[in-house]
Amino acid sequence: MPLKRSRPQTESKFKDAVLDLVAESGCGALGVNAVAQKAGADKVLIYRYFGDLDGLLQTVADQQSWLPSIDELVESIQFSAQDVADYLSMLFNTIVEHIRSEASTLQIIRWRKASSNPLTHHFTQEWQALWGELPSRITEELDEAAQTAWKHACALMSLLAEAELNDEQVDLNCIHVFANDLPPLKVDA
Template sequence: MGNKEQTRQKILLAVGELLAKDGFKKFGVNTLARQAGVDKVLIYRYFGGLPGLLRSFGESADFWPTLDEIANGNLQEFRNKPLGEAVGELLVNFARALRKRPLTREIMAWEMLEPNELTTILAETREEWAQRLFATFSTRLTETDLDLTAITALLGAAINYLVIRSRNTQIFNLLEINSAAGWQRLEESLLQLCRNCFAEPAVS
């Protein structure tokens, strides 16, 4: 059992390395088997083929943050916070999680350039992740007339873009997006936006 799990992890690691380096056009079972140093039969045995492998990779914590990670290990605590505070902190933690995953940033950049059936699998996996996140706040959505889904889509897209752009761009809109100081400003602004956007109505 131990050897099987080690082999699975070797294959998943090879997926990230190949996609970050060459994108999706050269991605295939034979290339992947060579990169991982395993017989390609094992890719089918353990994952059922490339679609199953991509789903497993997309769900792995090495590629994409878990809900526990962006909730600092306590999703229940976030459910009890004021809505603006909870959404803001989750988005800030999401941005931090992406920034510390350089392979993920490279793969996300390739996805924009080479959309195909493989990129669709990764995108669907992330959408399922987002649905699970929203499900944890389903009882809170009645607290505001604002469209939480649309607003967080806009903010999430901005985070994704800036994270990807920071790979090879130093300045964006006069802000240093590849420095800790620049991201601190972005995080503080993101928190303030969410607090203001989802502010609870004043009690008269």
């Protein structure tokens, strides 16, 4: 008597296999055969359930949140309105540590420039949204010039964070240098 398959269970195995392969070896390890082998399931089921490998990767990407939400990020950091450099450092460290804590996310940021697939595309959209929306969220009560200065600072922070996560040499003291020119944020008492 043949074994009865459970589609939801098999789909879950495929999705877990994708994340495991990415965490272990990066996006270059992804292929139908590798995913099927890691999942312990027939590769034909990838085509049946997801259409193709990109369909599986898109499903994984759609169900995965790679970064903290802006609310989580902002609410996790306590700061003094005058302590702009420390606030920027805390933002930087919170985002970097969040990504480093999840091996698949760390690999995806490292592979996103070299491998174009639904995982890297989705991560890139999430990354750009975070850094694009963050300045507006933290500067809601500031004037336009201050908001623009913070927008530029967040763009620089994005570049620094990506460099740091790709093991490039980064002088984090530059955060304090450009923080000197930023207007203080307003803090709710």
